[in-house]
């Protein structure tokens with residue numbers, strides 16, 4: 001058993017299924033059992049991939065931009081066509 | 084907590100949504116298997132932000148919801164015994180049996196306790212040697228390792244007054260059953276991330292192949308869900324049907340090896356009835372021969388209990404994604420979380436409860452009530 005900190009609340013958790021977990025590491029806990037370690041490298045990679053996607057400015061932009069474009073070029077987008 | 088806030092970042096969510104809109108050219112129906120994902124989708128309104136062409140169908144992955152009525156009635160009969168301390172997770176207490184729930188048994192004098200972990204029940208068994216302590220062991224592959232470890236410890240420590248009422252269910256056979264249903268509309272699956280944290284991903288490529296359906300292992304935060312949907316749409320649009328893992332931070336391909344070893348020691352595969360759905364072959368676990376003495380159904384005579392399902396509740400259709408909770412006439416009227424007619428209104432992971440919590444006002448507006 002080990003103490004796991006859930007955002008400030010400490011709870012006893014069984015670590016038998018994550019025998020390699022070390023103090024300070026993040027684990028996924030379900031009904032009092034750590035069922036998996038959290039792979040930080042992978043988490044950061046995923047977040048970086050999302051950030052790298054960028055908003056598809058060219059085709060879409062945000063809602064305001066789309067609306068503005070629609071006013072300038074009526075008929076070029078669905079919003080424009082609806083006017 | 085780490086990687087919770089980061090995975091609900093609104094700016095990144097907008098980027099993912101943009102990509103999904105850009106990728107979608109035709110209508111697609113995608114099922115999120117897990118009730119935790121259903122909750123997250125409804126709570127964050129993800130289904131309403133998606134392109135109109137992407138429909139999310141809510142799956143049967145709410146363990147409380149699919150626990151069959153027979154087992155609930157057996158639990159009630161065991162819990163009512165004067166020699167028993169009956170332990171359960173809190174959300175089972177209001178699940179309606181044929182004519183009562185565990186809460187009612189408790190108010191009638193039954194010793195029903197809510198525990199946080201099955202290990203708490205084991206502690207109670209040691210502290211109450213003159214009582215039979217029974218734990219209600221329900222859940223998917225995520226919860227099973229905890230229950231397996233608890234039974235294993237009971238055997239190791241010789242705690243003879245502990246037993247488990249087992250109703251474990253498995254995700255892959257449920258996916259197969261959904262795909263084989265004649266009414267199936269599902270074209271892609273978000274697989275339940277934490278189930279795969281335990282079991283790994285090896286069971287899914289054969290399903291993706293056999294049913295020609297993309298399966299994307301997906302987490303629970305808004306960005307996880309959007310990414311799962313994005314990857315499913317990309318596969319659908321390009322005619323692929325593969326297993327993809329969009330939740331690598333918590334799901335190594337092999338899963339959790341110590342947990343899997345414990346599971347195969349303590350449990351064996353069995354046919355299992357799913358509430359509202361029916362029996363699915365080889366879709367659950369029961370205690371293996373070696374641990375059978377800890378099976379509460381063996382220890383107490385619970386057979387021949389008459390069961391009767393509510394006539395109005397349509398939770399079976401909700402669980403199969405055939406209707407949304409709004410379409411049930413009892414939703415928000417006779418049936419509320421305080422007075423649930425079906426298990427899908429009880430559990431936080433149930434679709435009816437999620438709609439009630441986050442979409443009730445909309446319903447009121449829509450019906451002018």
Ligand code: SF4
Pocket residue numbers: 395396397398399401408411412413414415418419423424425426427428435
């Ligand atoms: S709203 Fe209530 S009665 Fe209707 S399907 Fe859901 S749980 Fe059953």
